[in-house]
Amino acid sequence: MTQTYASSSTGRGIDTAEVTALAEETLDWRFKALPPASWGLTVREYLATGPTLADLGTPLLTLDAGALDHNLTTMAAWCADAGVGLAPHGKTTMAPALWQAQLDAGSHGITLANLPQLRVARAFGVDRIQLANTLLDPAGLGWLAAELDTDPGFAFTAWVDCTDSVRLMDRALRAAGAARPVEVLVELGGPAGRTGARTEAEAVEIAEAVRAAPTLRLAGVCGYEGALAHDAGPSGLAAVRGYLRRLAALHRALAGRYEVARPVVTAGGSAYFDIVVEELKPLDEAEVIIRAGAYLAHDDGFYRGISPLARGAGTPLRSALHGWARVVSRPEPELALLDAGKRDLPYDEGMPEPQSVRTANGPRSLAGAPAAVARLNDQHAFLTGAGDLAPVGAVVRLGLSHPCTAFDKWSLIPVLDDVDRPDPRIVGLVRTYF
Known part of the structure; x- marks a missing residue:
């Protein structure tokens, strides 16, 4: 293309x-x-x-083409002005040429959702990837270990949300002879949400398990607020804000335990990234990254009504x-x-x-x-x-x-x-x- x-x-x-x-x-x-x-x-x-x-x-x-260009530059400028990184969710398009446009515009990296998507990205040389999921497949972890060990420039993070996941990842990476630790983010979820530890206490326990695993490295915290609301009404926005405050509190609770110089705090799909910035940007000691993916194509339906840039947070997409x-x-x-x-x-x-x-x-x-x-x-x-x-x-x-x-x-x-x-x-x- x-x-x-x-x-x-x-x-x-x-x-x-x-x-x-x-x-x-x-x-x-x-x-x-x-x-x-x-x-x-x-x-x-x-x-x-x-x-x-x-x-x-x-x-x-x-x-x-005109709309793609507009959306690309609008979102890049918005994130730059907000002082946050953008790792757009590549699973939206699975189009390497569009990923390249996003990276050229200043994106921090590319987010993906599963192992097949990760393999596509590596085939096209994407060198900074966040896997917004837990990778437990032993063969997949063996492949990942080889990618990390043979390419020192490949930066990768994955999510974990329970101690069993930590144990299984560590076992598979040890079996693969991994030389380079995999950086992981502890995921916090919410009631009736998707994945993620349901309490901060559980999340802290997971973080300690990561610290004890020689093949893993604690690199930050993560979550997905979009699973907790589906509209921009007062109750939906309140649920999102409350969750993000819990995520910020978890980050503070883990201060001093991270195993990287600057921990990552990441949330933010295409629906509520304005609130993500409001609640997480004050965490100056963290690298705040949002993961919006739908913004590039936008739409004439769901995102047209719920996007922060349609709710007055900036130039509409x-x-x-x-x-x-x-x-x-x-x-x-x-x-x-x-x-x-x-x-x-x-x-x-x-x-x-x-x-x-x-x-x-x-x-x-x-x-x-x-x-x-x-x-x-x-x-x-x-x-x-x-x-x-x-x-x-x-x-x-x-x-x-x-x-x-x-x-x-x-x-x-x-x-x-x-x-x-x-x-x-x-x-x-x-x-x-x-």
Whole structure:
């Protein structure tokens, strides 16, 4: 893939040669976003032909170059002004070229969620990774030990949330003959949340177990506040703030026990990073890192409503993510069936949002029309309320909710220069690895 929307490419923290080599991948039937006219060409060669949106079929997922650039620079500036590090969650996109753009913009490193994702990142030379999870797979820990021992420049941290995890990690790393200790962060959770020790006392006990394990090194504390709330109402924000204060208290309780020069305190998905900064930034002796991942693509749904930058904390983000689907049937006057469904578009945080329609007469906005996607089947969307604006053959542009379950459905995603142009040009192809 060639990330032609990016303003620079310094290669900080990633192997730029591996990313650049994606432009030489040959296109073929594997990539459902592209037409047969692209088959046999490399990514670079296809982009050189000057393709446009009209050359692509449906169903389709695209990214908007201007929105990506805006979101990239907006978030980088926000974190710099706040004085915190950003290790964006790479599992959102699993796109090395987008990781490179984030690292070039100043990101501290890349966060990942599991072993397969970690292996992708290492294949592309990412040299600073936080695994926001506990790694217990013995074979995986053996592989990790080899990565750390053979690459002194590889900085890695993992999470732990119980003494059993500490014991199992230590056993597997000893068996692998690990020479370099694995840095770990003790995870604090909350009632009915996800992983994480439920009390500060448990977390302190885990920290002591880490200190006693020769293959591990206590490097900080961590958590995920997004598991405790799902809106920006007063009760949700209060729950998030209360949890973060507990995380700060745990960090203070572990003062003097850390085994690194500057411990890490990390929290912050894409929904509440403003509160994370308010509560954790005063911990001046710590390196505060947020892990927002959805900000780069943003959306027209969940994050549009809950992002701190939509709640007055800074310049709002823009949705870079759009679906495209063709009307293939009008079996009833107020029902249109589109050729995109659950296999193509995210739906776990809300149905796609009809935004405009393209016909032979050009694009037309659906603003003000009662158009809505009522439900999705595997390969169809049920569009209601569009009336005569959506005849058979028309292509509907859809705003999407939740980028984390959009990218995984597409192995190659076209990047458009401007989604609002009459015939947007394709200026990049983003390769994903799920």
